[in-house]
Amino acid sequence: MSPRPVDRRPIIISGPSGVGKGTLAQKLIDKYPDTFALTVSHTTRSPRVNEIDGKSYHFVSATTFTTLLSQDAFVEHTTFNSHQYGTSKAAITDITDKGLIAVLDIEIDGVQQIRGNSSIDARYVFIKPPSLEALGARLRSRGTESEIDVLSRLTRARDEIEFAETQGVYGKIIVNDDLERAYGELEELMFR
Numbered sequence: 001m002s003p004r005p006v007d008r009r010p011i012i013i014s015g016p017s018g019v020g021k022g023t024l025a026q027k028l029i030d031k032y033p034d035t036f037a038l039t040v041s042h043t044t045r046s047p048r049v050n051e052i053d054g055k056s057y058h059f060v061s062a063t064t065f066t067t068l069l070s071q072d073a074f075v076e077h078t079t080f081n082s083h084q085y086g087t088s089k090a091a092i093t094d095i096t097d098k099g100l101i102a103v104l105d106i107e108i109d110g111v112q113q114i115r116g117n118s119s120i121d122a123r124y125v126f127i128k129p130p131s132l133e134a135l136g137a138r139l140r141s142r143g144t145e146s147e148i149d150v151l152s153r154l155t156r157a158r159d160e161i162e163f164a165e166t167q168g169v170y171g172k173i174i175v176n177d178d179l180e181r182a183y184g185e186l187e188e189l190m191f192r
């Protein structure tokens with residue numbers, strides 16, 4: 001049986017694009033599927049190869065996204081590289097209703113929106129790259145972004161790291177240098 005974390009609040013994992021937050025969150029869920037589950041976000045971007053609708057994301061049209069927004073369905077939403085992304089309230093309650101702990105993998109402006117929404121009490125973890133150079137290499141090796149996208153993500157990453165280190169939002173900052181080491185730090189935090 002999996003250990004049961006005492007702290008049942010949703011976990012918000014954020015950090016620059018390509019830093020490895022998705023990889024870390026997935027490792028936690030793969031190891032403890034009866035304890036944690038990842039919220040499924042909505043997006044207007046097209047699926048990448050191997051992404052499954054309803055599992056990787058809810059892939060929706062811009063019109064559907066706008067309708068959901070007007071219904072106040074999201075706890076956070078953002079536009080990035082011309083595509084919209086959002087986490088619905090239902091995505092969190094779907095998980096907590098099953099007695100699991102919700103894990104949110106989101107960008108920094110989403111974090112700011114959730115912080116402004118006092119109805120959600122969550123734990124905040126920031127995943128930091130060992131350097132911007134390493135982040136660039138990771139993004140390029142993932143092969144899912146154009147060079148222009150990579151450069152725009154790196155510019156944004158610099159601001160995000162500064163925000164994380166100065167605004168006191170995050171209970172924990174984990175440097176994702178070595179994946180296993182960083183994962184160990186995340187796991188220790190979850191079961192502390």
Ligand SMILES: Nc1ncnc2c1ncn2[C@@H]1O[C@H](COP(=O)(O)OP(=O)(O)OP(=O)(O)O)[C@@H](O)[C@H]1O
Pocket residue numbers: 015016017018019020021022023024138139141142176177178179180182
């Ligand atoms: N510690 C690490 N060392 C080297 N490569 C890593 C490490 N952690 C993750 N990676 C690799 O970096 C790439 C980006 O990781 P991932 O997709 O998890 O990032 P992300 O932060 O979730 O990005 P996005 O927000 O754009 O989805 C992947 O190819 C992943 O395998």
